[in-house]
Amino acid sequence: MNPHGNYQPFHDVLNGYDARPPYMQNIGMSLGPYFLVERLNQNRAKISPVIMGGAVPCEFAAHCREISDSEHSSAYSHPSLCPDGGECAGSNDDVHCKFFVHRKMCPKGGECTVNDEHHIIKFDHPEHCHAGGRCNDMEKSHLQQFRHVPLCPDGMDCRAYLNHDKHHRDQYRHCEKRCIFEGNCVRFHDKNHVTKEPHPFVPPCPFTPFSCKFHIKYTQINPKIDRSAEYTQAETHCLHYSHVCGWGRLCTDTSEKHSRTAIHIARQMCPDDDRCRRLNNEEHLAAFTHTNVRDIRLTCRCYASACKDRFDADHE
Ligand SMILES: [Zn+2]
Ligand SMILES: [Zn+2]
Ligand SMILES: [Zn+2]
Ligand SMILES: [Zn+2]
Ligand SMILES: [Zn+2]
Ligand SMILES: [Zn+2]
Ligand SMILES: [Zn+2]
Ligand SMILES: [Zn+2]
Incomplete structure (x- = not known):
């Protein structure tokens, strides 16, 4: 079977190999002899031992589409989540992809607030921001990149915040309230x-x-x-x-x-839109949005009423 003997192939792969813990511990990942089943809080998690020959292995392995279905996943065993998470470099390696589950990043990234178990098993989510409750970065790109503790509903006027209540300050962020629009x-x-x-x-x-x-x-x-x-x-x-x-x-x-x-101010769309017959009516144009017509039209270089092109739809 092994032309170079049984020792050499293992030596080639494992000698000097520097194993590091996964950069992020996600639900569904095997960590040593355990599977991470549920995360209770920052320091506590529910685990279950990896048992060889327990449940029947699912024939689709990591490519299984029913992996987030709890009935299916308790009847069949599936491989571990890839320990490299979103930073995995083996996505072109067929064998690697079959033996480790790779989840898609949640489209909402760090801004996702869904706590539903199905959703968490189905999608990968970024790490929590290290600054915790002290983070006051409200840039969209930062919010996408990291998960955050919720914003305190009382904002900067919060009594607990002003009193330097450490526990409250760890649980909530206090930032200037951004306009929701x-x-x-x-x-x-x-x-x-x-x-x-x-x-x-x-x-x-x-x-x-x-x-x-x-x-x-x-x-x-x-x-x-x-x-x-x-x-x-x-x-x-x-x-x-x-x-x-x-x-x-x-x-x-x-x-x-x-x-x-x-x-960007959203106005009501004209109900007739591209079939609208009132495209040369200033008042109508000022009240409704039409596809291909600017809400605020460029000012015509000639005086509006004298301009001979004003009935031409392309003229702005
Ligand atoms: Zn399956
Ligand atoms: Zn991988
Ligand atoms: Zn999500
Ligand atoms: Zn942050
Ligand atoms: Zn507060
Ligand atoms: Zn506003
Ligand atoms: Zn614009
Ligand atoms: Zn200006």
Whole structure:
């Protein structure tokens, strides 16, 4: 069977091998002679011994689709979760993939609040943020990357927090309450609201949406053609202050820069939408959103009423 003897193949693999504990201990993982069954809190977990020849091995092994079904998984045994978790480098290795379960990352990442057992067995979740209750980073990317203890409902005014109650401070985070409407908040001109509850956008320009001349320039000049000082000035203004995005709910720009400098106000869609016959009615356009028509249209260079193209649908 072994052309190099029974000793050599083991020696090749195991001599000098540096085994480290898994970087994250997840439910369904075998840790030494035990399976991690349930996590009760940070320091306590429920385990069960790995018993050879206990339940019949499932013929689909790690590829089984019913692994999160409790009836099926108590009748058949399945391999351990890959100890490398999301950092596994063996995803191209067929044998490795059959002998270790690899779970998909939960689409909500660290922001997931589902405590349901099925969900936890089905998806991988990131580690808890090491700062625990002391973490006050509310950046979306950080919240995605790590799990966090819940935000205290009393926020920064919490009595226990102000009294330095250590136990409470470990259990809850105390951060400035962010506006729940985030980048879609209609109260962007309410100074008190904007300073009290942070928003993802930089301070709003007092002239947005209709009368900021810099923003009009910034959205209408093509920077590839016109690189004038005028454009640079408008650009500087529009990067320092946020403006209402003309595309509103139909906006497709998901860049970091745009979400920092634009406010998106969702309006009602026109019930007739692309079959709408009132596309040249200013009042109607001002009240409803239409596919392919900006909520806030670019200002026509000629006077609106004199412009001969105003009945042309492509004209903005
Ligand atoms: Zn199975
Ligand atoms: Zn793996
Ligand atoms: Zn989840
Ligand atoms: Zn954190
Ligand atoms: Zn509190
Ligand atoms: Zn708000
Ligand atoms: Zn402005
Ligand atoms: Zn936009």
